[in-house]
Amino acid sequence: MVRGGRVLLDSGDLVAADVGIQGGRIVALGVDLVDEADEVVDARGRFVLPGAVDPHVHFGNTMPFADEMALDTGSALLGGVTTIGCFLRSTVPYSPELGALVAAVRERSQVDVFFHLQVFGQEQIDDLETCAREFGIDSFKFYLSGIPGIVGSVDEATLLAGMREARRISSSAVVAVHCENAALIAAARSGEARSDDEPALVAWERRHPALAEVVAIETAAALAQTAGVRLYVVHISSADGMAHVRELQRRGVDVVGETTSIYLAEQSDSPNGLLVKQAPPIRDAANRRALWQGVRDGTVSTIGTDNTARSLSSKNPDGGLDGSKPGLPMLGAHVAAVLHTGVHEQGLPLAEVWHRLSRGPAEVFGLYPRKGSTNLGADADLVLVDLDEHRVVDPAQLGSFADFSPLQGRTLRGWPTTTIKGGMVVAADGVLTGRARGAYLRRELSREGR
Amino acid sequence: MVRGGRVLLDSGDLVAADVGIQGGRIVALGVDLVDEADEVVDARGRFVLPGAVDPHVHFGNTMPFADEMALDTGSALLGGVTTIGCFLRSTVPYSPELGALVAAVRERSQVDVFFHLQVFGQEQIDDLETCAREFGIDSFKFYLSGIPGIVGSVDEATLLAGMREARRISSSAVVAVHCENAALIAAARSGEARSDDEPALVAWERRHPALAEVVAIETAAALAQTAGVRLYVVHISSADGMAHVRELQRRGVDVVGETTSIYLAEQSDSPNGLLVKQAPPIRDAANRRALWQGVRDGTVSTIGTDNTARSLSSKNPDGGLDGSKPGLPMLGAHVAAVLHTGVHEQGLPLAEVWHRLSRGPAEVFGLYPRKGSTNLGADADLVLVDLDEHRVVDPAQLGSFADFSPLQGRTLRGWPTTTIKGGMVVAADGVLTGRARGAYLRRELSREGR
Amino acid sequence: MVRGGRVLLDSGDLVAADVGIQGGRIVALGVDLVDEADEVVDARGRFVLPGAVDPHVHFGNTMPFADEMALDTGSALLGGVTTIGCFLRSTVPYSPELGALVAAVRERSQVDVFFHLQVFGQEQIDDLETCAREFGIDSFKFYLSGIPGIVGSVDEATLLAGMREARRISSSAVVAVHCENAALIAAARSGEARSDDEPALVAWERRHPALAEVVAIETAAALAQTAGVRLYVVHISSADGMAHVRELQRRGVDVVGETTSIYLAEQSDSPNGLLVKQAPPIRDAANRRALWQGVRDGTVSTIGTDNTARSLSSKNPDGGLDGSKPGLPMLGAHVAAVLHTGVHEQGLPLAEVWHRLSRGPAEVFGLYPRKGSTNLGADADLVLVDLDEHRVVDPAQLGSFADFSPLQGRTLRGWPTTTIKGGMVVAADGVLTGRARGAYLRRELSREGR
Amino acid sequence: MVRGGRVLLDSGDLVAADVGIQGGRIVALGVDLVDEADEVVDARGRFVLPGAVDPHVHFGNTMPFADEMALDTGSALLGGVTTIGCFLRSTVPYSPELGALVAAVRERSQVDVFFHLQVFGQEQIDDLETCAREFGIDSFKFYLSGIPGIVGSVDEATLLAGMREARRISSSAVVAVHCENAALIAAARSGEARSDDEPALVAWERRHPALAEVVAIETAAALAQTAGVRLYVVHISSADGMAHVRELQRRGVDVVGETTSIYLAEQSDSPNGLLVKQAPPIRDAANRRALWQGVRDGTVSTIGTDNTARSLSSKNPDGGLDGSKPGLPMLGAHVAAVLHTGVHEQGLPLAEVWHRLSRGPAEVFGLYPRKGSTNLGADADLVLVDLDEHRVVDPAQLGSFADFSPLQGRTLRGWPTTTIKGGMVVAADGVLTGRARGAYLRRELSREGR
């Protein structure tokens, strides 16, 4: 039982209440509930929130997938994240490998996990139905522009074929697209020389112009409309991109917007320089403001991390614009970064901000009301938050194998203090308190019309 | 404690749960809550809903206000209504009388009551601030067209003056307007002769053309916009009226739409004939469909009764179009009429329908989340509903002094089976089970900008 | 032949050209047309425009209709107006008198004339069809608020009955409505006392609040929609009124907007004080700006005079707010007032401004392309305009029996220098050059759907 | 002088009038103009229209540019086309060659000509300013998808660079884009096998899916918005493409729509089979209807030919889907095809249809009111049309070197009977009546903001 906190109900209300838990599920909500519980968590002075659901995680970048998952899901728990959506990356069909990956989740993950499959070719597309049926996966991701040396891309025809197959497999399928236009980025890269005193992040921003995002969003949206599938625009990074997603939604196109915590919290004038290098790039203050506007008005349904952890030596920030690598660890600071900027800086209601961190992603990916909820019957994944705790971001305290953070040195206000998963306290006061066992989350396919 | 039902949470979800009650308030929601309660209500097979809030009741029509209130709030409880908004009617300032009326509520009402003041002149307008401050009243009603021999009306200038004063008193004030244009009705009344075989209700409908409603809605809306006050259009009765309210909302005008249970449940081809005479009139099938469309798309926020009980002899249905009286008792059949038509006939989700019966009115009149809610902390006013119970409407079972019902003889599906007020069972299986005590509900004035 | 000017073509272009005339009609447009004409008008340095069509004139206010028409249509010609729409006023059926009135036009008017019938009761409505058939009249006018002591009004039911009859008579009928709400004006009149130093026109403005216009516009529009007839809102005077007409048009309601030259040219801070008293009133600068915005964006289709001439002694400006009379002579200064403010002050293109003065009214009232046009075949009613002539408004030069002008003493830039009617020069350099003969203009009724 | 016809005035009116001509220009319009003319053309029973302006012509496909121009501008004159916009094609900078091309126009063209430059790379972009300044060219064209073996394409970055340069050169620049997405077409080409009995045109239609057009339109529009330049979408071929252009216009994006006469007149069930092969393809009946809808509602401003003449042997219709070539001669049948389908089949007013054939293109490319006009001062390029003439399309009568027509064998109703260029009759009754001399049309650049 969690006693004495202010609980975020699914109605959006924050009420003083106790939460009763049994068999890993929430079974009671009440004022001064009768206490028969084995264990009581004192939540006085805390907000009691459904665990964060991070829909956008990459593991296996610089070490084996299962090993990184085993390590960094601990960082997730410390950071208040209890469920993650992992993007798998392969260039061959996934179904032969999925059994082993599901087993790895069950054996080694500390949070619950669902999979998105990243798709690069027709052979993989032909295999999606098997993956969907056998492993309950109906979200897929395509890159309209790859990341040179890291990840490939597909052309419009392959994306269309993938979208059509996704829709055929499940009427509730979600097709995520990394929206950048390759030609515009290539041209921007080869463009005019950078002045000596220009900050590296600003130069990087110019290499990934917002227009590249816009063109790709419009392309993906036209294809998705033809295929009749829901489009999920990952990591919207620019004001223009946000405006186009908003306009598409207004026209009734089924597009869901995601942005990420690092875009919402950082700008290209960050003192951490290339530690914050990411693709698409962190942009300037006006773009950051526009992303928050997208959160505020509902254009954005989910906030993810795009967590792509690496060690400082692999990040190589001293390598300059070309030698340094994109990708950064965010699971441990995700919640704090969003609370600090969303609630304290932007003045949004906690309930609104948290919706994008938890219930929003759960709904989009078919996990609600099991996840993202404090309703009776929901999984007892809860985070206790102290909205006034000030803490300096210190990579050593974030629990990742990554020995840096893009936010390191910043004082953030608003941190998780206790994380409960399946009814058990798994992290408290910055320490993992017991080995949590993650579950693999199958999703239901839908055969009906939408 | 209410055990084993399907509870309508404020999130809109219907979940299997028990409801714990203490001190007249809801203190727990849970699956198999530990039982320390003195009293357990068995809700298996029932929906457990927040008590209906009827925003539109007239007492004192044919007997003294307090006497009618004492009698017919029992009918309300049998019908699942636990809170009512009473329209007071006088042509002199209200403040001298309000103390006595509040006392009457406390002594004699069986449900909780809040007041709306019906305003007919400047002297009353000058007194509104006193009423608001001393008695927590910030909703007022004006008639743009009266009902001959029953109630007077105001001209546009008086309505504007009243709206301005309401807004000055409280930025959250609500100005209800009976929207009919007097000249159009007078002309319709004196219009061409009625054919012998035309049903009386159809002739009555012609005497109150929809255009009269439309013109008055537009007039009231223009005045309300100028005054900066919220307009509450009572008892929308026609497709055209609904369309105009919808368009005003679309343009951002602050207009709230109300319709009534009898408009939603009956048509001018009713076999009950002049028993269903009402002003504005019950209209034909196409209008009824349009009213449900307004419920469906959110143009309508509240469903009231416009309860105006009278005895059959006072109703005088044999008096013909001119000899019979408008006004009818609806508290006892209100919930059943809306469930029957809304859920079973129209196929709307129970949660959507109930919102208009309970939380909607509570929000509009500043009573939520005390009323209209099953959240922790809400008043423990609950109704248990059997959505499949079929019952023939029988005036003798509805608990009113009125010895007829406009729906008499119809079989309705979906009835309240138990009513709980302040944590006590006050009605069960069609019988009042104990003398409930109603509270007078003061409302907070708001001095801030909107 | 008119030679050497810049001709306003129906395409909206202004081109250097000669205009050939034969039999009272335009028969040629050309550069250096071969000259066989009896008479050549030198238009070098002038714009050659279709004669102004003033849709809104009242004669017979202080002297007999035919006498005033005989006199003041000379003022019209001097002012560049060659066709007028006259509002007839009676409280009994018109058809018995129309023959005589048509004859009066033919004998005594100096401009072409069409009639609108002002309607005050059912007996007149019953007579409209006869008037329409026999005299080709399908425009009618109703007052929702009268002018105390001068003109009566109708209620909404009578207006609706009139609109329905108009629509039945002719699918192209136009129903003009004087839009003010009587109750709001009455209340404003009886409102708080006027401070001593408040200018009389400002006090007068407060007595006719814009809201009165708005409420009446919405009322008239709802009725017109029901009747399926075109609504013509005369003399829009306020920013709010304009906004409501614009919104109605946007929603597809068939509403045509008129404003008048005096509203476009004057403000309530005029040094001429009560000489500019009019109902609705001349308003402040912000309202005047909004009226021009309505011209600019097309909300306004026509600019009229609302000419209601009277002598200075009848106007009685020294009589104060209550003793002075509304109504003012405008025919002589109409064109100059609009050119001065529209072209020179507001910077609108001449073609746009002139459209509202000539082709706009001709189209609305079924006279185009006979009037309002320089197309081949149009009546040869032409005005030569010197857009740079500066002249002080002097009642003595305006040709009216009225011995004042609301604009007297103002220097206006842009005056008609020559007026041609039916191919004959009838006014030049401020002098009538020959007795022009006016025609009575019958209009076609339309029986088809719209 | 052209006497006795019905002249299309710039106002949109069709009036009985004579047209006086002097010095190659229109100098008079009149009824029974005095006749001093050397030559009188009898236009009784004919419509007299400004010569068609075809904005979209390709010369030099299978023979040298100047040779083809010399031949086929005769076909244009027979067909009623007096001005054409020629797309030049080269892969190197144009400025060195433009002098010779302009000279070729002056020496060998029979119609007036303006140039659009087709751009394929940065070197050409760098040369555009020289072309613009020296030769008055500010319209350019880019292919987002080429035509394999015929014409190349550019990527999004090059298109953006070209658009920015165009905008920099002239604020009134027009950037035309061939909108198809290469990947979607390539995929469609390699798609499932064609059944034996499927008509060749239907199979060809499947190879160029409408979605390819849609994606490219959205891409081009996003780029054009960023560059701030006007986008001209050439040859819209599909219902979906039209819908997207309409929506972009509605959102205020500066996009002009073009379609072509062959798309408006033919369908993929044509008995002429691969003679009608074109890229984008001729589509089915539903698409053709949607294109006419785009004409009707103004989404389409111009109708061109996309004339790309070739001999029957070069067309090679027996070569099957892969062996036959796209491209077809249309100048001679252009006007007849549009009149037949637009006026007689679709029931559009002649003035509306002709606007898209003449004034529309003239306005878009800065040639109005010199071209596309019958206003005084316009070039005396006129076409006399017999709207009721029925004629079977016969390649031998169309005046082209091409020995086939995509419409051959069809009976069209509505043909030009006489063509006048610069005041001289150059074609009459299907025969060229004198060697017309074409002018080269420079256009003004605009340096101002738009």
Ligand SMILES: [Zn+2]
């Ligand atoms: Zn990505």
Ligand SMILES: [Zn+2]
């Ligand atoms: Zn990612």
Ligand SMILES: [Zn+2]
């Ligand atoms: Zn009422």
Ligand SMILES: [Zn+2]
């Ligand atoms: Zn009522």
Ligand SMILES: [Zn+2]
């Ligand atoms: Zn008036």
Ligand SMILES: [Zn+2]
């Ligand atoms: Zn008037």
Ligand SMILES: [Zn+2]
């Ligand atoms: Zn092309």
Ligand SMILES: [Zn+2]
């Ligand atoms: Zn082309």
